[in-house]
Amino acid sequence: MTDLMPAAHQPVAEQWPTLAPPRSNPIRRVGALVAIRMIAKDLPATIHLEGKSYGLGGPAMRVHRGAAFLDRLGQDAGSGFGEAYLAGDWDPEPGTDLADLLVPFAERFSNEETRHLLPKWAQSLRWLVTRSQPGEQENDRAGARENISRHYDLSNGMFAEFLDPTLTYSAAYFGGGDPTADLATASYDELSPAQLAKLDAILDAAGVQSGSRVLDIGCGWASLAIRAAQRGAWVTAITIAAQQALLAQRRIADAGVSDRVQVALRDYRDQIGEFDAVLSVEMIEAVGEKYWPVYFDAIERRLAPGGVAVVQAIVMPHERMLATRNTFTWVQKYIFPGGLIPSVKVIEEVTAEHTGLRPEVLLHLGADYARTLRIWRNRFIEHWPAIEALGFDPTFRRMWEFYLAYSEAGFRTGYLDDVQMRFTRR
Incomplete structure (x- = not known):
């Protein structure tokens, strides 16, 4: 079942302070874009981002706010993708079920050969954008x-x-x-x-x-x-x-x-x-x-x-x-x-x-x-x-x-x- 929210969805800032747009960081933004390109090379899904499409086809998502989306991914690898959805930065394409879109990403983790979304050299840098559980x-x-x-x-x-x-x-x-x-x-x-x-x-x-x-x-x-x-x-x-x-x-x-x-x-x-x-x-x-x-x-x-x-x-x-x-x-x-x-x-x-x-x-x-x-x-x-x-x-x-x-x-x-x-x- 697909019943999408409007593309222009914007959280109420006072109620959702954690979803405020992160401070822009050009280095992290570039790093997030590089990661997307690596992930998408053999991903059976499509990411439409800033006029370009990444992936092999299949269930598709459209990024509405490219800068905010990349900033969130670059700031926090563990939460950025989900937070970008909460904030309305992206949605599945009309007619695409949200779970169907997320399946190709989950498959990468469940498959022994493709369990890591990024190559090993990039995985070694994940500590830069990974948070620890708070006390x-x-x-x-x-x-x-x-x-x-x-x-x-x-x-x-x-x-x-x-x-x-x-x-x-x-x-x-x-x-x-x-x-x-x-x-x-x-x-x-x-x-x-x-x-x-x-x-x-x-x-x-x-x-x-x-x-x-x-x-x-x-x-x-x-x-x-x-x-x-x-x-x-x-x-x-x-x-x-x-x-x-x-x-x-x-x-x-x-x-x-x-x-x-x-x-x-x-x-x-x-x-x-x-x-x-x-x-x-x-x-x-x-x-x-x-x-x-x-x-x-x-x-x-x-x-x-x-x-x-x-x-x-x-x-x-x-x-x-x-x-x-x-x-x-x-x-x-x-x-x-x-x-x-x-x-x-x-x-x-x-x-x-x-x-x-x-x-x-x-x-x-x-x-x-x-x-x-x-x-x-x-x-x-x-x-x-x-x-x-x-x-x-x-x-x-x-x-x-x-x-x-x-x-x-x-x-x-x-x-x-x-x-x-x-x-x-x-």
Whole structure:
């Protein structure tokens, strides 16, 4: 679905100070243009910039403000391209889907032979335009609350406009085949059944049944907790997002399972007790590398003898995780402060070194996530008038369209994956 903003879009300066045009630097601007020419030589996409076209053809983008676009790229390699989109410096050509345009760039990272967009000599200079993650995004208890609140407490109403009725904010499971085969047919009507299938896969993997004691770490809006309670389980659901917790409690009451689910505004490090199943869905990405050992140790300490943990995690190739773990990316700056996507290998290493847990990958949901994200983005665009009425401006719309499309491209190309992992004690 393509529903572009006007080419002349300009962020409100007071609301978006980070999008102010950077100070012009001729050397950095030339460097950015040289980088574009290098990237475009074998890129199956087209970049229309200042009267010239770069690339091999295919999905096309048009740069409206060439000087500002190059200045942003030259100033910050990690965020400049995305910031230029937020600022309205470029758009996909009419008729080109934003995710389709971003796929060729993501493919360069997912392909072993073309993983780096620039040649090695140019990569050695990336430190000049690469930022490190700021200290204020530290994921200690206070920092984690702030980081999580900045995303999950944006607006319960906003999330409700594009998520399915279960309010499940993680990859759905469409069950077989290739979910990316025809994304143009992706329908909102298929989302709720696929989300319930994902929840059931997690509960089945953990052996959750009537009487099971379940801990849900990072419970979201309680879809997994409700589903577990409907099996007859006793559930403790914890989150550190205050507005999310309030709505989760209301949804649990509406589902008629308040007697079986307790929602607590609590950090995972502060949970006590023993549970037959510990579940955590796409929460590890917000933990931060420094705290991964603490996170898995907390899971192990909460498991009763014979207990099982299931973690659903977004992951990336180990080499890319190592290469990017100390950089400050667009996603960290605008969407998930303090976050870092792990690899399966680092999860295996951390659990082996710091815990007695044995991990096992059960399910790969990367392609399913691409379809989930396409449905979310279509719904977000369709329901934009209602979201705008909640107080969000056109720059916020561009930010979320880019985030959802950027993520979809990552999963479509295999640069990102989403895995369900089961953990038992060694």
